[in-house]
Amino acid sequence: MNHNTPLPPASPRPLRHLSDVQRRVMTTAQLRAHGVSPAAAGEQCRAGGPWQQLLPGVFLLHPGPPTSEERLHSVLLYAARETSPSGVPAQPGAGEPHRPVYAEAMITGLAALTLHGFPSAPPLPSLERIDVLVPCRRRLRSAGCARVLRTPDLPVAEEATGLPVAPVPRALADAVAGLTDAGAVRRLLSDAVRGGYCEPAAVVRELKLAKLLGRPHVVAAVDALLAEGRSIAEDRLYAMVRHHGLPDPVWNVDLRLPGGPHLGGVDAYWPEQAVAVELDTRAPRPRRRPDDGPDAGQEDEAMWSEYARKREHLERLGITVVHITPRKLRECMEQQAAVVRTALMASGDRDPAAYVVVLPQ
Template identity: 80%
Template sequence: MNHNTPLPPATPRRPVCHLSDVQRRVMTAAQLRTHGVSSAETVEQCRPGGPWQQILPGVFLLHPGPPTSEERLHAALLYAAREAPAPAVPVQPGVGEPHRPVYTEAVITGLAALTLHGFTTTPPLLSLERIDVLVPRLRRLRPAGWAHVVRTPALPPAEQVTGVPVAPVPRALADAVAWLTDAVAVRRLLTEAVRGGHCEPAAVVAELNRAKLLGRPHVVDAVDSLLAEGRAIAEHRLYTMVREYGLPDPVWNVDLRLPGGPHLGGLDAYWPEQAVAVELDTRAPRQGHRQDDDALWSEYARKREHLERLGITVVHITPKKLRDAMEQQATVVRTALMAAGDRDPAAHVVVLPR
């Protein structure tokens, strides 16, 4: 029997033309009953050598042979999702537009979610021994087969990937790392997240912090590499911004000092003639380092205030702004450079390589 094999006759039976292809191949017992298939008929179809099979508790594959990766995903979601009452009359989709399945209170996360997001360092879906599914913490549901239940106080806003609700990359990373003990594997995942442009280091570290994973030595080591990787990428984006948007060349990565006086701080880019500086903010929250983070922010603020008292304009840019709004950041810097002529001359400072 292939996936186009019709459901066994029963009355009354709702039409299945409104269902997507995968919905016709994977159904729950409740859905089968909705379409007129009794429990006895389901048992008969799932007899040894029969055309159907039960692949998870209450979830049935309507063809023989192993499930595809798509079928495994939808089966896990069907198992974990809260059953929604079916409408008396199904809403009819447009021509050639079958309904997408709707899963209530169930979101794919962990390695499966990362694979769906396009990660290359994660295993193919078919080779995953388990598929992690986020559900609300108060749901009474046990893991079964490859469907692994991950409880959470609040479900993250799901992103639709190939018709499947998937956790955002930072959350999926945290849920994957929670079960990984291989330091190399953790480092590869975090590095790909940043290098592949999936998210910024700060978002990843915030999720790892929330999951209380920053106390694990192999995770801390991977985060250190992640932050270094994130800074290198942010610096490259800053170079790209200057080049692609026709800004004058600055001096890069410099320290400023007053002549014969104290050190004023390091800057990522500086235009001496206009006395305009750019500083990248690559800080990320760390568990147990809140005081250090506050101290670092205070240092940022003190340096900026000191430089501006000397007549130097400081443009503060985050890596996320460089990634998502590079043109806007270029406009901010260009405006600061053009306004230099309208300001009083800045104090003389010594510019040294950093």
């Protein structure tokens, strides 16, 4: 064998297994897997060349400005952890194109809210920078149109338009962190509630974790959010009673023992059956995070404990308390009506409840 005979060039892998956007936006590792060396890629990106480098290690394989889709994919390619040595996933079956897999990276902030469909979120072409969320252990800097945000507790990504995006509460917190316009903050929070994307309590919890509740314009927007969210949930509760044939309760009342202490307020109460309904607007039960201090979550836990004490006290008096979350009212109203109806029908099988005084709130 003649050892001076040059080796044939590496055969480029065919691109037919890639989606359109993957053919237009590729990383250095992906290009190398297709037989294109970093030097050759750099040559293509010279002035007047057919390619351009959008971000470190990420190339756009055509001249002219990138589309919004190409920018989003380039940011995810830049931020995602490589899942294989070549940077290219395994071949798909049945000739189907790959769906891009972006490990440990998701779009967040205003871009994510736009992808979720928020009416007041700005159009993607108007965003100079796109926020991308990664674990805090990643060594990655913001560059070009990619603004890297780190978190010790990466949420489970949701999918919007085929892309991994942060859940709405987290995306809202990341967006609000960069906004100083009180009107813009208020409109985004209102979109979240009116559009049914999430419950106000979940938003408030994320804003609290992001330490944004000390900003006056955020506090004002949160007050409006909670009032609006409460009003929407109450309207749905009225609709549940009306549309599912439940007997009319007394609405928004305080319960007291005769001559005794205040037992608490409830949203609906059926005195003859001693059944109460309470809208449960607490945030999801807090989860410990790696960077939480010893006092973290005490306020949330206190609220959970107060709800539990109130419910236990009422039930010791023979009053059945049905907790309904705004989300369940929105997503499965008929099921919640069945729960209340069952509690009302079961009242005849229970011992009589203690007499309580019912007062309007």
